Amino acid sequence: MGHDTHGTNRFGRRSFLRALLGGSGAALLAACGQAASPAAPTAAPAEPAAPPTVESVSGPVTLTWSNRYSTATTQEILPLMVGEFEKQYPNIKVDYENPGVGDAYVEGLLAKIAGGNPPDVATLYEPPAEFAARGSLLAIDDYMASAATAKPDAFYPSVLKSTQWQGKTYGLPSSAGAGAIYTNTAMLGAAGVSADRDAFPKTWDDLKALSAQFVTVTDGEVQQAGFVPFVGNSWLYPAWSAMNGGQIYDSAANAYRIDSDQNVEWIEYWVKWLDDQYGGNLEQLTIAGNWAGTYPDSAFHLGRAAMATEGSWASTDAEIPFDWEVMRFPVGPSGSKSFTAFWPNWWVIPQGAKQPEAAFQFIEFVATRGWEIWYQYIMDTPSWRGFPPSVLTTKLVNQTSPERATNVNTFFANYLEDAVEMWTSPVETFAQDTLTAAIDEVLNKRKSAKDALAEAQATCQAKLDETLKG
Amino acid sequence: MASITPADQPPVARRAPRLSKQLRRDLQAYLFLAPWLFSLLAFTAYPMIASFYFSLTKYSILNPPRWIGVDNFVTMFTNDPLYWKAVANTAYYTFVSVPLSIVVALGLALLLNQRARGIGIYRTIYYLPSLMPVVASTLLWLVLLDPRLGLVNIGLQAIGLPKLGWLSSADWSKPGIILMSLWTGTGSAMLIFLAGLKDVPSSLLEAAMIDGANGWQRLRHVTIPLLTPTIFFNLIMSIIASFQVFGPAYVAGDGGARQAGPLNSLLMYMLLIYRNAFRFFEMGYASALALVMFIVLVALTLAVVRSSDSWVHYEVGRR
Numbered sequence A: 001m002g003h004d005t006h007g008t009n010r011f012g013r014r015s016f017l018r019a020l021l022g023g024s025g026a027a028l029l030a031a032c033g034q035a036a037s038p039a040a041p042t043a044a045p046a047e048p049a050a051p052p053t054v055e056s057v058s059g060p061v062t063l064t065w066s067n068r069y070s071t072a073t074t075q076e077i078l079p080l081m082v083g084e085f086e087k088q089y090p091n092i093k094v095d096y097e098n099p100g101v102g103d104a105y106v107e108g109l110l111a112k113i114a115g116g117n118p119p120d121v122a123t124l125y126e127p128p129a130e131f132a133a134r135g136s137l138l139a140i141d142d143y144m145a146s147a148a149t150a151k152p153d154a155f156y157p158s159v160l161k162s163t164q165w166q167g168k169t170y171g172l173p174s175s176a177g178a179g180a181i182y183t184n185t186a187m188l189g190a191a192g193v194s195a196d197r198d199a200f201p202k203t204w205d206d207l208k209a210l211s212a213q214f215v216t217v218t219d220g221e222v223q224q225a226g227f228v229p230f231v232g233n234s235w236l237y238p239a240w241s242a243m244n245g246g247q248i249y250d251s252a253a254n255a256y257r258i259d260s261d262q263n264v265e266w267i268e269y270w271v272k273w274l275d276d277q278y279g280g281n282l283e284q285l286t287i288a289g290n291w292a293g294t295y296p297d298s299a300f301h302l303g304r305a306a307m308a309t310e311g312s313w314a315s316t317d318a319e320i321p322f323d324w325e326v327m328r329f330p331v332g333p334s335g336s337k338s339f340t341a342f343w344p345n346w347w348v349i350p351q352g353a354k355q356p357e358a359a360f361q362f363i364e365f366v367a368t369r370g371w372e373i374w375y376q377y378i379m380d381t382p383s384w385r386g387f388p389p390s391v392l393t394t395k396l397v398n399q400t401s402p403e404r405a406t407n408v409n410t411f412f413a414n415y416l417e418d419a420v421e422m423w424t425s426p427v428e429t430f431a432q433d434t435l436t437a438a439i440d441e442v443l444n445k446r447k448s449a450k451d452a453l454a455e456a457q458a459t460c461q462a463k464l465d466e467t468l469k470g
Numbered sequence B: 001m002a003s004i005t006p007a008d009q010p011p012v013a014r015r016a017p018r019l020s021k022q023l024r025r026d027l028q029a030y031l032f033l034a035p036w037l038f039s040l041l042a043f044t045a046y047p048m049i050a051s052f053y054f055s056l057t058k059y060s061i062l063n064p065p066r067w068i069g070v071d072n073f074v075t076m077f078t079n080d081p082l083y084w085k086a087v088a089n090t091a092y093y094t095f096v097s098v099p100l101s102i103v104v105a106l107g108l109a110l111l112l113n114q115r116a117r118g119i120g121i122y123r124t125i126y127y128l129p130s131l132m133p134v135v136a137s138t139l140l141w142l143v144l145l146d147p148r149l150g151l152v153n154i155g156l157q158a159i160g161l162p163k164l165g166w167l168s169s170a171d172w173s174k175p176g177i178i179l180m181s182l183w184t185g186t187g188s189a190m191l192i193f194l195a196g197l198k199d200v201p202s203s204l205l206e207a208a209m210i211d212g213a214n215g216w217q218r219l220r221h222v223t224i225p226l227l228t229p230t231i232f233f234n235l236i237m238s239i240i241a242s243f244q245v246f247g248p249a250y251v252a253g254d255g256g257a258r259q260a261g262p263l264n265s266l267l268m269y270m271l272l273i274y275r276n277a278f279r280f281f282e283m284g285y286a287s288a289l290a291l292v293m294f295i296v297l298v299a300l301t302l303a304v305v306r307s308s309d310s311w312v313h314y315e316v317g318r319r
Helices: A002-010 A013-036 A072-088 A103-114 A128-132 A141-145 A157-161 A185-190 A204-212 A234-243 A261-278 A282-288 A356-367 A371-377 A394-399 A402-418 A428-443 A449-469 B021-054 B071-078 B081-112 B119-131 B134-144 B151-158 B173-198 B202-210 B215-243 B247-252 B269-279 B283-311
Strands: A061-066 A092-097 A121-124 A172-184 A216-218 A221-224 A307-311 A324-327 A342-348
Touching (some): A061 A103, A061 A356, A072 A092, A072 A356, A072 A371, A092 A356, A103 B269, A128 A342, A128 A428, A157 A342, A172 A185, A172 A234, A172 A371, A172 A402, A185 A324, A204 A261, A221 A282, A234 A261, A261 A282, A261 A428, A261 A449, A324 A402, A356 A371, A371 A394, A394 A402, A428 A449, A428 B269, B021 B283, B071 B283, B081 B119, B081 B173, B081 B215, B081 B269, B134 B173, B134 B247, B173 B215, B173 B247, B202 B215, B247 B269
Parallel strands (some): A061 A092
Antiparallel strands (some): A121 A342, A172 A307, A216 A221
16 A cells, blocks of 8 residues: 555656656757757758759749738739739749738748748848848859849849849849839929929028928917928938939948048038928927828828928829929038948848759749739839830829829839948848937927937947858 | 465566656646746846856857957946936836826725726726737827827816927926836736735725724725735836837837937837847847846845835734
């Protein structure tokens, strides 16, 4: 009896837990081991053995594509694009999945890459340099060299540069929606300003003067604005800097230039604009209206602002309910040329992709001819220079006319020739966040432009140096 | 009388040793517990241990972790201005929202503890917001708190007060999300208080009434002392929840993209962790941040538990 009892105790709660913990400890160690090297495929980028051709994909292959598009329109477009690709490349099937929306997409993609199960193709809104610098993307220069259409010179230089890191190309941009100033034709007309692009201000001073004509203030509250350059669309900052002869990040030197004299002058110019036309209080201005962009609920959309910045996609996406025009950005006091910024859709092949050749054929397709399908739905300016100018966005054609759609299309395509170099830093997101916060502090009168930009410069350079160190 | 020796006994088939009843019962219990134990070890213990390890490394998720010792902690305390910003924002949120949520939840519970016609409907109405997904409720509040068109500002103007910037203002954004959290977060605490109130013996209240105590005195000297265990529980849960506030700050602060609210006024600690982990590829640093938060939370909880000796009154047994 006593023996039996003892036997029971040997297999009792403590023993069971001990066994379980022992087993799980081993599992934890094993898991830690895995965690310690989750990125086995992130060693030096593997180079493809042979230049790929369509024929190189001999047997039927199925590509996995982590797709980040989730809107109703894109759900309409994707099957058409993939269908067309599969028709042209009958050996390749594309299996696309949406691992999440917004930030959840990045989380899902990171988990897949870290887990050693990357997709063959991924779409990014985040700059490829951030991933490439951490060794998680495949360099595609050799593929491009022998590609039928996606050759290096087939893309706008600054736009292709946005996929490069230390001289190698890590993806293709299918689009590069350029930024511009949207104007309300009727409001400008009422002020005696022509809708002609040539008549639009060519300098910041002239633009500011034009803006002043529209500003109305009642009881200290801004009712109507001309142009509020400093609210929203912070992705345009590299262009604003370049317009004034400055630069935010110098990829050739791996150096930030945030606190240059030109940039300090740019931000001080904005503060003066805020003071001169909008009472100097950013918070009160923000309470009075949504002065950012051209989308519904924005002051521009509601006819309360004569001008606003936005990307090319807004031409169709924002459904602006009146006649509008798009204008080039004017030049700052220390600048010499108009620049635009752009925001691409990037297509990349993660390290460890099982079908890199087929993956390249797919991203080559979407970044060139395949984008025709997309562009008919959304006016996301193609980054491929060979894109047929006759392909127009149906919505814009229907809203206006083929001539007008061609005109807008040509404007954005041409403006991409003057796109600033951007999205090239391995700490791009961190730096953008830091710069935005710094400018916000200046506009809210918490710090001087010089101090805030100097702090941002030091922070971003330190983060960059640390990242480059590995 | 002939004695029977063992050799004379008929052979008996040897039975396999049976598990004792106790052992069988234990095994059954562990079998049923196994899924939970497994998930505890795999999805809580392992991530915690891994996170501790990552906190001592430079780890981008995309590269293998590299041991850097305590560098992440040094950076956190000496070289990351956003760290102290996030600490200050979270401390503000905690010190304002926790007492406020307890007072509001207790007040609601007292009101809903009355005998009144249709009281069940009122209880349901007040509890319903806590069932609402945080993103949905935040989006709803974004509309309500819109500086120009939101009902809250329209109401303020109607009574002669100025419009507030709410989420567009560095000063008012945190009160804005505290308001949101009050709406969504008090339902559960209120329900627990309601259960606590049901446990207050009516004999004590009647005795106090006979002794001439008015409503406030009965509340102050009978109900609240007897509710202190419930207050204690809600306090600890609220502190933990307030440190982990993420959803409203994330949604209202535009996902922490570029910055979390005006002048980073909505940069809560959890959002800082999230941004470092998934926007800046700094999982090692994010793990260090998480570890510090864990230690602070444990310390705070222990402090509250220790302080409970002096203010929590149990009906039976030691105070």
